[in-house]
Amino acid sequence: MSGSEHITxxxxxxxxxxxxxxxxxxxxxxxxxxxxxEEFKRHKTCNPEESRIFLNEWTDYAINIARQMKPLQQAKKKTIGKYIDPKLLDHMTDEQIVQLYELHKAATQPYTNDSEETNSESRK
Incomplete structure (x- = not known):
């Protein structure tokens, strides 16, 4: 694959x-x-092998999310995402595991809309 095809x-x-x-x-x-x-920025200068893996994983992600967002799927399951195979953790760097943990923390925190909180506080 040429450079311009890859960029496209x-x-x-x-x-x-x-x-x-x-x-x-x-x-x-x-x-x-x-x-x-952030992930695309971080992998901007990765080597060709990492690039191939990166693009394959993000393509799978996009397909998976697109399937889950179909109205019929939402009516049936009402879930988004999928669990990571624990065996994949053995192949991750320490930095990747920390990043995954941080993402998990962010995803499991209760959602607060800062603009709503700011508006309700200013009304008091």
Missing amino acids: RVRKLYKLIFRVHRALPPELRIMGDNYAR
């Missing part, structure tokens, strides 16, 4: 991920958009 593929995937995120609940969309943005 990355851009299309990046845009697809943000389009798929539009169907997510607002709090998950914000978190997902920020996470995807």
